[in-house]
Amino acid sequence: MLTSKIKMLMKENPEGIFSRTERLPFSILRAKKNKKTNGGQKMTTLKKQEFEIKVLQNRNGKGFYFTDPYFYTLALLGVDGPFTQQQLLDIYKIYGDMATDKSWSKKVVKMSDLKFVSQKNINIRKRDGMQFNFVEITENGMDFLKETGFVNKAAKIRNNSTGDHTIGIRQVLVDVLNVIAENKELGGKYVTQNTIFPISKYDTTEKPLNVYRFYQDEKLGVNDNIRFFNKTKEEIVSAKANFVTSLNSYATSNFKDIGLFPDWVFQFKKNLFHVEVDSGKQSFEKKSETADVVGEAKQTTIKQKVEKYFEIAEKLPNHKHHAVFVLLDDSVTTKKYFGNRTTRIRNLKDGIGELLIKDAPANLKVSVISLERAKDFFSTYFLSVLETEKEDLKRLNAAINFMNRSSMYPYDMKIIKKDNMKDWDVEVNKDIMKTPFLISSFYKNLKLKEEQKKLSLVHHNIVPIMVKEGDVLTYAKINHYSKMFREQVFKKTKLLLIYDTKKNMEQDVLHTVPKRNKLENLIYQKVLLMPFDEWEKSNHNFYGIDQKAISASDLLDFLDKE
DNA sequence: TCGTAGATACCGCGACAAAT
DNA sequence: ATTTGTCGCGGTATCTACGA
Numbered sequence: 175m176l177t178s179k180i181k182m183l184m185k186e187n188p189e190g191i192f193s194r195t196e197r198l199p200f201s202i203l204r205a206k207k208n209k210k211t212n213g214g215q216k217m218t219t220l221k222k223q224e225f226e227i228k229v230l231q232n233r234n235g236k237g238f239y240f241t242d243p244y245f246y247t248l249a250l251l252g253v254d255g256p257f258t259q260q261q262l263l264d265i266y267k268i269y270g271d272m273a274t275d276k277s278w279s280k281k282v283v284k285m286s287d288l289k290f291v292s293q294k295n296i297n298i299r300k301r302d303g304m305q306f307n308f309v310e311i312t313e314n315g316m317d318f319l320k321e322t323g324f325v326n327k328a329a330k331i332r333n334n335s336t337g338d339h340t341i342g343i344r345q346v347l348v349d350v351l352n353v354i355a356e357n358k359e360l361g362g363k364y365v366t367q368n369t370i371f372p373i374s375k376y377d378t379t380e381k382p383l384n385v386y387r388f389y390q391d392e393k394l395g396v397n398d399n400i401r402f403f404n405k406t407k408e409e410i411v412s413a414k415a416n417f418v419t420s421l422n423s424y425a426t427s428n429f430k431d432i433g434l435f436p437d438w439v440f441q442f443k444k445n446l447f448h449v450e451v452d453s454g455k456q457s458f459e460k461k462s463e464t465a466d467v468v469g470e471a472k473q474t475t476i477k478q479k480v481e482k483y484f485e486i487a488e489k490l491p492n493h494k495h496h497a498v499f500v501l502l503d504d505s506v507t508t509k510k511y512f513g514n515r516t517t518r519i520r521n522l523k524d525g526i527g528e529l530l531i532k533d534a535p536a537n538l539k540v541s542v543i544s545l546e547r548a549k550d551f552f553s554t555y556f557l558s559v560l561e562t563e564k565e566d567l568k569r570l571n572a573a574i575n576f577m578n579r580s581s582m583y584p585y586d587m588k589i590i591k592k593d594n595m596k597d598w599d600v601e602v603n604k605d606i607m608k609t610p611f612l613i614s615s616f617y618k619n620l621k622l623k624e625e626q627k628k629l630s631l632v633h634h635n636i637v638p639i640m641v642k643e644g645d646v647l648t649y650a651k652i653n654h655y656s657k658m659f660r661e662q663v664f665k666k667t668k669l670l671l672i673y674d675t676k677k678n679m680e681q682d683v684l685h686t687v688p689k690r691n692k693l694e695n696l697i698y699q700k701v702l703l704m705p706f707d708e709w710e711k712s713n714h715n716f717y718g719i720d721q722k723a724i725s726a727s728d729l730l731d732f733l734d735k736e
Numbered sequence: 737t738c739g740t741a742g743a744t745a746c747c748g749c750g751a752c753a754a755a756t
Numbered sequence: 757a758t759t760t761g762t763c764g765c766g767g768t769a770t771c772t773a774c775g776a
Contacts, residue, residue, distance in 0.1 A: 259742080279742055280766085293742090307742060737776100744771070749764105756759070 243269035244281075246371065248290065249324045250351075252311045253366050254420065255332055257344050259293075259307040264348045268355045268373060282309055290315030326368035326405075342451040342502045342545055343437045347420075349549035350440060353556060354418055360442075360556055363417040370405055370413045418442045418556065428489055434482040436497075440552075445494045445559050447552070448486075450479065451545075452501050452522070480526050480540060487538035495535075496555065498644075499526075499542045519544065519683045527650025534647065541644035547681055551644055554674045558642065566640055569672050569706050573638075574613060576714050577729075585733075587613055587636075613638060613670070634733065636702075638670045643678040652684065652701065668733070669701045676705035680721060699732065 247266045251257060257265070263278040285291045294308040311319075311331055319325040354360045354373040364371045405413070413419070421439040429435065436448035480497065487495040501518055522542045530540060543551050567589070574587045590612045613636040641648045648671070655669060673679040702724070703717040716724045724732060 280744090283743070739776095740774090742772085745769085747766105747768085749766095751765105752761105752763085754759100754761085756757100 244285075245319075245324050248285070248311065248315065249319055249369070250371065251291065251309065252316050252319050252325055252331065253329055253369055254344075254347060256308050256310040256340070257348070258341060259309055261341075261344050261348050262309050265351060268351060279307075282307075285315070290318055329368055339437075339451055339502075342500060343449065345545060346438060346449050346451070346500055346548050346552075350418065350552050353549060353553045357553065357557060359560055361417045363413060365410065365413045365417050365419040367420070367422060368405075368410065370410065370417075414441070416443070421446070428486065432482050432485045432489070434479075434486055442556055442559050444492065445496065445555075446490070447496045447498055447555070448483065450497065450499045452476075452499050452518075476522065477525065477529065480529050483538055483540065484533075484535055487535040491535075491537060493537065495538045497538065497540045498551070499540070500548055501542065501544045523646050523649045523683065524653075526646045527653065530647045531650045531654060539642075540646040541642070542646055542683075543644040547643065550675075550677060550681070551642075554642060554678060558674065569640070569704075569709075570613065570638055572706075572709050573670065573672070573704060577733075590614055612636070635667045636670050637667060638672060641671045641673050641678075641682070643673070643682045645682075649684060655700065667700075670704060671701060672704045672706060674705075675707040679703055679705045679717065684719060702732065 243266055246269045247262060250265055251262060259279060259282055262282070266278065282291065282293065286293050290312060292310050292312050294310065313331070316325070316329070316331055320327050320329070351364060351373055354362065354364055362373055364373045419441040421441050434448075437451045438449040440447040440449070476499075483495060483497040487493075499522060501522075519542050526540050526542065530538075534540075541551070570589055574589065577585075578587055614634075639648055639651070652669065652671075671679075673682070701719045703719065703721070705715070705717070708715055716729055718724055
């Protein structure tokens, strides 16, 4: 038997290095070679630790050399697929180099010839003339992965309908995989139900150990040496606690009971990210009048969905919940027509924001973003999971120290923690009390004794808010405050919105103020934006809500205004 | 007719191994 | 030890289908 012969050979030579003169049946082992020149003579030397598997259609040699990147890509397709051909290439690029999509197209055709995958040409958005090549794994391909040890024996093929909604969900997944690949801090692993995928290029611990050819007509049995994907339950459990994990909400009773089925759920260290891909057809509150006709009767409205997130947040109080509404834009279909869909985003934020400001559970955050922002969004959120309150304080201190250092600024700023706020005789609104910190400023050289803790001595208050791009509650709060500003209630209060990066700040859909409306324009004098990545580079800039930089002298004016 | 994306044919390069 | 044919592979050019 071929299988036993290979096993024997691998036992004898576990490193998989064979000299070219050895004649093995069907050229079982093959090592890549380095070419060297030695006195004009061509020399070939065998390079250790480079491995590949060749799949042959017949013994005359036609076939496909499988290397690590192909296995990883095919395994991800098996566990999380289907993907479009382009998306699959993006996954492949995490592991290997590939110059053009044409070459990749050829590869997919080859895998299709081997009957490892099947291709479906789908017409989406016929009016735009868009065609997509959906790639799905076949039973045969799944068997190949199982036999070579790249996926767990229990793994099932994920069947999903094809459509722009599916493309959107997969695109979010591709983005998340890239976020893991690009950020060392995330540990370089992506965990599914049964499998731990090494994603990072920095992770060199997981490597296949042997090289051999795999014949379709004479299948190779499971080989212990390359079963590096098969993990024990304990290993999987520990990985789920530490790395970004894909959660199957359909199989979890908590979700089933509520009737909540997010399109995808990522878990990262006690944070659940529920992804809802929104194709723009669903209305916020009212069901469409033609619902019965077009079969939308069962479709829940977005309002109902958000209320279900309230329920799940209360049901799982030990987790932080992030409901992420991802709006499809044309970037799914072609990179040429990027569109922000800001109007739809604003409408959803308005609607959801009203719900949140009333009675949202504290462990629920709702965000609305466009698909093209998904990668940056998950990058900042995953990284912020690793941050602590200390990080927030660090940012506040950076802002305060800068202002206190300025000789033009005649006040002392102090951070007041939530616990101490009630001791201060400051006029704080219930909403402000919800913030963990408040910045109050006093005239310089004033000694803060007990009797001086009075409103009359506080020059003004700054409510600092750590904002993440897309965050609906912040958006609602700003709207809420802006109404109060209009009523002149908060004379001495300003908002400081601290973003992780300038890109986050620029891309966030905040509030559009109608021009020439003086009352509305009050918000310009109340809100200050601060992108922290710039500050870390000693670029101490504040911005107005119109995204324009505020100079040092303007800042003084800004703070001084009532 | 146009633009897009996948499929296909073909070419040259390098690796390999059989033939000499 | 050298020559020669075969194959994988990436790249290019050109084909197709398709809807606007």
